[in-house]
Amino acid sequence: MSRKRVAILISGRGSNMSALIEAAKAPDYPAEVVGVLSNRAAAQGLEIAAAHGIATASLAQSKFPSRDMFEDIMTQMLESWDVDIVCLAGFMRILGEDFVNRWAGTMINIHPSLLPLYKGLHTHERALADGAKVHGCTVHFVTPGLDEGSPILQAEVPVLPGDTPETLSARVLVEEHRIYPEALRLLASAEIRAH
Numbered sequence: 555m556s557r558k559r560v561a562i563l564i565s566g567r568g569s570n571m572s573a574l575i576e577a578a579k580a581p582d583y584p585a586e587v588v589g590v591l592s593n594r595a596a597a598q599g600l601e602i603a604a605a606h607g608i609a610t611a612s613l614a615q616s617k618f619p620s621r622d623m624f625e626d627i628m629t630q631m632l633e634s635w636d637v638d639i640v641c642l643a644g645f646m647r648i649l650g651e652d653f654v655n656r657w658a659g660t661m662i663n664i665h666p667s668l669l670p671l672y673k674g675l676h677t678h679e680r681a682l683a684d685g686a687k688v689h690g691c692t693v694h695f696v697t698p699g700l701d702e703g704s705p706i707l708q709a710e711v712p713v714l715p716g717d718t719p720e721t722l723s724a725r726v727l728v729e730e731h732r733i734y735p736e737a738l739r740l741l742a743s744a745e746i747r748a749h
């Protein structure tokens with residue numbers, strides 16, 4: 555079995571990144587994590603990845619004259635790792651069209667809502683404010699429109715009386731860690747394709 559080479563893009567704690575790294579340790583998993591790239595040098599996930607022996611890099615967009623140049627360097631870095639699939643895992647930057655198109659069909663993201671509901675930020679707060687009874691998360695292909703690519707997997711969780719954004723996000727996160735490795739497995743084993 556030839557395993558797909560995966561890079562993970564992060565900005566922070568990297569718990570979804572960790573879930574992908576753990577899943578990829580299984581000998582029959584169809585993907586291996588070859589690099590982790592952060593746009594923040596202080597991202598905790600970088601240390602976790604390095605402790606697993608995975609190549610890491612951090613690139614601050616503010617150091618580049620334009621977003622295009624920043625994203626060109628990101629693509630060069632990913633190509634230097636010979637990456638087949640890019641997983642966004644809490645990467646807090648909106649990506650430009652050229653970068654997204656370069657990785658079309660091979661770049662996926664985890665979003666903490668049942669898309670198409672609650673695109674963008676503060677999803678748990680907004681679900682609670684709406685009195686939603688059900689909330690959840692989605693793994694989807696990345697397309698130029700924010701959180702608009704076709705979904706690969708979703709998981710629902712109940713919204714419980716007394717929930718705060720913190721309790722709700724913790725319940726959703728458990729499901730994120732379950733469906734993200736499963737969605738990557740589907741993509742890496744070519745059981746799904748972008749359409």
Ligand code: GRF
Binds near residue numbers: 564567568570665666
């Ligand atoms: C997750 O809730 C993910 O859905 C969202 O950003 C958060 C990242 O958390 N895109 P972590 O860095 O994976 O712990």
